[in-house]
Amino acid sequence: MKKQRPVNLDLTTIKMHPAANASILHRVSGVIMVFAIGILLLTLSTSLSSAEGFAQVQDSLSGFFFTFIIFGCLSALTFHVLAGVRHLFMDLGHFEELASGNHSAKVIMILWLVISAIIGVWLW
Secondary structure, rough: OOOOOOOOOHHHHHHOOHHHHHHHHHHHHHHHHHOOOOHHHHHHHHHHHHHHHHHHHHHOOHHHHHHHHHHHHHHHHHHHHHHHHHHHHHHOOOOOOOHHHHHHHHHHHHHHHHHHHOOOHHOE
């Protein structure tokens, strides 16, 4: 028996609500942090290996590329923590309705953008 349902394969026409965007960004920030841990551990290992390694890492930290990597890591960590706190509140029974869930998602995204801007100003 074949079901006659409409199929929308054009993903650009689908409008997701803010809670869905926050959920996807929460997962993406988690994946970014997994890769960031590797980069940061490699940097730590290099800096602790010798005095030359420490000087090499110190020189790299002053460059734009490494500063951008640090900004990305801190920005991902910030969003992941904010979305995690939101999920903890949802586990306690708050923000479970569609309207309040979308509102809390908008709030954490705005907070994330503000904190990321502060981190960017602090780094550069």
